Amino acid sequence: MKKNFQRIPRPTRLALLIAAPWLLAGCASLSGTGGIEPVQKIAEQHLGQSVGVARSAAEQDSAAKRVDELLAKPLSADSAVQIALLNNRGLQASLHALGVVEAEVVQASRMPNPGFSFGRSKKGEEREIERTFGFDLGHLIALPLARQAESRRFAAAQRGTALEMLALAADTRKAFYTAVAAEQTLSYMRDVQGAADAGAELAKRMAQAGNWSRLQQAREHAFFADAALNTARAERARVAARERLTRLLSLWGTQTAFTLPERLADLPGEPKDRPDIEQFAMSQRLDVQAAKAQSEATARNLGLSRVTRFINVLELELSRNSSNEGPRQTGYEISVELPLFDWGGARVARAESVYMQSLQRAAQTAVEARSEVREAYQAYRSSYDIARHYRDEAVPTAKRISEENLLRYNGMFIGVFELLADTRAQIGTVNASIEALRDFWVAQADLDMALIGKPSLAGAAAPSVAGAAAAAH
């Protein structure tokens, strides 16, 4: 503790004490909202949703009430996102962390109180009484710099939390679409199983009536067995998709009984045509903005290093990308040295490299962002085209085949079992069309995210029942 506490001659001490109020003018104060306004603004602007942090019991109650209200109705993509913003515990933790950062920022931009120490020690018969009155000179000198660094750190933390919130919103949307699709697939597979059940029952009666051999009955039974497998797969997929959504919404207990719509929303009439999408994303993306701000700050630090040569303020946020594991380490260090042996040449060279490093990082961020946006847009367009093809071509064709087969059944050109076999052949198309629509909505969520931050472009992760059904044949 004593390390930072310097003995200062009395006159200087007095001068500093007089100067202190001037130095402290314009000092930051606590916002009272924990510094979440920029996050709230981004939520409103890009998601059309509100986000808040519940500090008091009353605030917690009102958030819980709102969540309950939203859960009372079948969820929509928007209401799911709203619940996540209000209720996701991870996000709430991050929002509280912003309050921590704000407090630190405010703390750092204030003059520490002067203090004194009093010591009394005894060595044999000898008594020593030590009295000091101290004031943190380093802090005083670094204060204007620290204030800048702190406000940048705070802004970075706010951007980080906003990105986290946007990623949560995107993940929630994707999980919502996946869960609805899984629900829809399951309900269809149950219908299929019902028909398979009917076929198997009919086959049994055929055998009982003496019209069929056991071989023929067994062959018909195979469809039933397949259908049961597919229903089981669809059930598993449904649980997995629902649980993922449940986790993102941080729901537990009776809340997990939320209801989903019966089917995915229809494909929009036309896909969005966005020739200027890269430029648009460049002006919007928070990670690009952060990289830019970082470079600008580094540039200012570089200038400072060049002029003063003895003040090092370069550590701010430099360790951001240094590790993939563990919590992100951010921070800064300001040190002032006496120019006795080293005239700071190496320090300036280092500052220049650091600046170049940050410029390259910013450029890399921008290049990646452009690529991500292109990919996301391409995924959006192609998934739209695929879903539209299913809607306009594949499903109507399958339907036409079924209708024509029914006509053939009517004319006794084919039997009921052939009719069921045809239905079997259409199952893959119906399931694939559900999945194509789901993929479109997921791609739309990815695109929305890519316009504002780094998307996770892994595509739909849910297991494909259509694929499983096709493989079974």
Place this chain on the structure above:
Amino acid sequence: MVSRRDFFRAGGAVTAGVAAAAVSKVAMAALPEPVLQPSPDTMPPLLPSNGRPYNPVVTLNGWTLPWRMNQGVKEFHLVAEPVLRELAPGMKAHLWGYNGQSPGPTIEVVEGDRVRVFVTNKLPEHTSIHWHGQRLPNGMDGVAGLNQKAIPSGKTYVYEFVARRPGTFMYHPHADEMTQMAMGMMGFWVTHPKTKNPLISAVDRDFCFLLNAFDIEPGSATPKIMTMLDFNLWCWNSRVFPGIDTLNVRQGDRVRIRVGNLTMTNHPIHVHGHEFEVTGTDGGPVPRSARWPEVTTDVAVGQMRQVEFIADEPGDWAFHCHKSHHTMNAMGHDVPTLIGVDHRDVVKKISKLVPDYMVMGERGMADMAEMEMPLPDNTIPMMTGQGPFGGVEMGGMFSVLKVRKDQKPGDYRDPGWYQHPKGEVAFEWTGALPEPARFAAEGGRSMPRQQPATAPSATTELRARKPGSGKHQH
């Protein structure tokens, strides 16, 4: 019938979209006018206006080709071309035929006539005509490659020979036969006797038709030419019941029916209410000593039969092929038998996936004729036709011989349904049934099957369902 002026236009219309050969107008100018027949109806007999006289035949749902006399030679003009043939109302087929129809027109000549037949090929591929059963110079027999060059598309060839013996014959291609016959290329040929022949009776009505079969997928119109035996439309003159005209005769008429078989299987042709004799084959008239009475005569593949009888029993008499599948229209060959399988309760599950599904077949196939359900385009129900007492539940090779007291000679029009004299129609028995004395049979099995010690226990039981019980008995 259509004259030459319409011929090119009509021909063009029928062949539109088909790669048929164009035929030069100039080349056609010297030939007998080709005559087209757009109607599938039975045409009245064509009375000969020149040449030797004879008693004409009536081609069921067909017609006789007019001719011209050219210096004592009877000249006909056959045009091989794609045609649109109505198989029955509601179903049309894209066939190949002659002069607008399949089968082509009947050619009628008289024993000793010198006949010259111009054959114009408007098909997309070469063809030839074989004159089935005729005595003629070898080079006129019409087997492409063997007796002559095939007639290329767009060309006209001429056949000339003397119709040496009276009888019933056919004509059909002998070039890419499988395709061309599967597409309906065939026609009838009748050579009438020149003078009174002791083996050939003069008759009051003389009908003729060819047996032919197609395989046309329900909902489509072109026959599958690769089909070998599994045909689904069994026709008389490319018509199926209820599209076939009835055979209308006057009570007491001596009736001759000539049948030729160009399908790939035999057909036991059967008439109700009368006995007939087979009086001729494609080999000629049958000696009287060799004739015997029948009600069914089997017409084997590639054969002709002419049967004769006195139509002395008034009424509407069924007249059909006795292979029951040949009195059905297109039907599934692998449809499972559902008789006795109650499945009304599983319908709901099936109709979740197939919304308009209906139960059929658990009582037999008559359901099919009863229910009026939508079918694929361009097909006809497999059992159909309404009689005065309800559904006839027939198709394919089925028609009715209508014998009437007041049918005028030479009048071939349909007289309507037969008016039965009182008490001559089967009726529902409602009286009490006295128990008759019964004979107790003491039979046994002369050669019982040896049962293994561990006989399989599962045997198919006889399952008789009492009428009206309606309940499922398992």
